[in-house]
Amino acid sequence: MATKKKIRLAAKPADNSERMPLTVQNYKLMLLGFGIIVLGFILMAGGGSKDPNEFNYDMFSFRRITLAPLLVLGGFVLEIYAIMKLPKKPADEKEKEPGKQARVK
Numbered sequence: 001m002a003t004k005k006k007i008r009l010a011a012k013p014a015d016n017s018e019r020m021p022l023t024v025q026n027y028k029l030m031l032l033g034f035g036i037i038v039l040g041f042i043l044m045a046g047g048g049s050k051d052p053n054e055f056n057y058d059m060f061s062f063r064r065i066t067l068a069p070l071l072v073l074g075g076f077v078l079e080i081y082a083i084m085k086l087p088k089k090p091a092d093e094k095e096k097e098p099g100k101q102a103r104v105k
Helices: 024-044 062-084 091-096
Strands: none
Touching: 024 062
16 A cells, blocks of 8 residues: 655745845945945055155054044944844834733823
8 A cells, every 4th residue: 555645844934034134224334334444444545655765754644543444443343233233123013022012002
């Protein structure tokens, strides 16, 4: 006698898996952070001398020593924030959360 094999269907994915892990706002923040990093590196560039026998003190300006590295660091902090930022849940999803009661006014 032939035996029938039971075929198990995979469980349906949860509703949360259907949406993207990063939203459009996350990508905009990441693009802004990248722009700030690039601006910091552009501000760091230069300061060389055309004549190798002459030393140029513009290399030690506030812009290259302080401002540009702070911009680069701030850009990386913004990148981390943009990746870690969670999207806000709509009001109807907040009501569906188990264990939380909706406020009644």
